[in-house]
Amino acid sequence: GAVVSQHPSWVICKSGTSVKIECRSLDFQATTMFWYRQFPKQSLMLMATSNEGSKATYEQGVEKDKFLINHASLTLSTLTVTSAHPEDSSFYICRAGGQATEAFFGQGTRLTVV
Amino acid sequence: DQQVKQNSPSLSVQEGRISILNCDYTNSMFDYFLWYKKYPAEGPTFLISISSIKDKNEDGRFTVFLNKSAKHLSLHIVPSQPGDSAVYFCAASLRRQGAQKLVFGQGTRLTINP
Numbered sequence: 458g459a460v461v462s463q464h465p466s467w468v469i470c471k472s473g474t475s476v477k478i479e480c481r482s483l484d485f486q487a488t489t490m491f492w493y494r495q496f497p498k499q500s501l502m503l504m505a506t507s508n509e510g511s512k513a514t515y516e517q518g519v520e521k522d523k524f525l526i527n528h529a530s531l532t533l534s535t536l537t538v539t540s541a542h543p544e545d546s547s548f549y550i551c552r553a554g555g556q557a558t559e560a561f562f563g564q565g566t567r568l569t570v571v
Numbered sequence: 572d573q574q575v576k577q578n579s580p581s582l583s584v585q586e587g588r589i590s591i592l593n594c595d596y597t598n599s600m601f602d603y604f605l606w607y608k609k610y611p612a613e614g615p616t617f618l619i620s621i622s623s624i625k626d627k628n629e630d631g632r633f634t635v636f637l638n639k640s641a642k643h644l645s646l647h648i649v650p651s652q653p654g655d656s657a658v659y660f661c662a663a664s665l666r667r668q669g670a671q672k673l674v675f676g677q678g679t680r681l682t683i684n685p
């Protein structure tokens with residue numbers, strides 16, 4: 458299957474700082490990428506859909522000014538958590554590929570805000 | 572509003588026996604249903620999918636059954652192996668703006684006992 462690389466795998470940051478997470482599709486071009494968040498023992502919740510060269514579409518209840526998404530190329534999307542707070546601590550996962558049967562996920566990023 | 576539900580948080584099965592994981596959904600507009608396997612601190616790995624116009628799809632030890640009238644699907648793993656121990660997520664796809672959004676269930680932790 459295709460490879461989607463997410464970086465970093467884990468990060469610890471102080472409250473009030475910003476953290477950038479990268480999602481790269483290594484062997485295919487992804488016009489569409491998705492960002493999910495998973496709290497412990499819960500489901501993967503879709504945060505936003507990003508399309509290369511256009512603004513991301515955010516799910517209801519997700520603050521677009523707090524979770525900045527940039528999809529500047531067909532192989533890279535970034536999620537920046539701005540002014541991070543402890544309640545933002547979670548597992549963030551990206552998905553590349555717009556078709557459900559061709560969706561590939563990154564390995565995830567564990568964010569801990571202290 | 573939880574559109575995809577996995578009501579069993581955990582399941583324990585003897586090695587060699589059949590594992591049956593269940594999933595219910597509410598939205599009749601879903602066009603594909605997928606099963607993913609997930610280990611802690613990793614992204615989901617695709618297992619098998621089924622189109623909403625089918626009622627069965629088989630791939631090796633994995634078979635997915637879809638009952639549209641009951642809005643229910645199940646994943647059968649036979650024979651179960653210790654390496655199958657993981658969290659299994661059911662997901663349903665909904666086409667939106669050219670891409671297929673995935674909605675996930677809460678997951679079921681499967682443990683295969685030797």
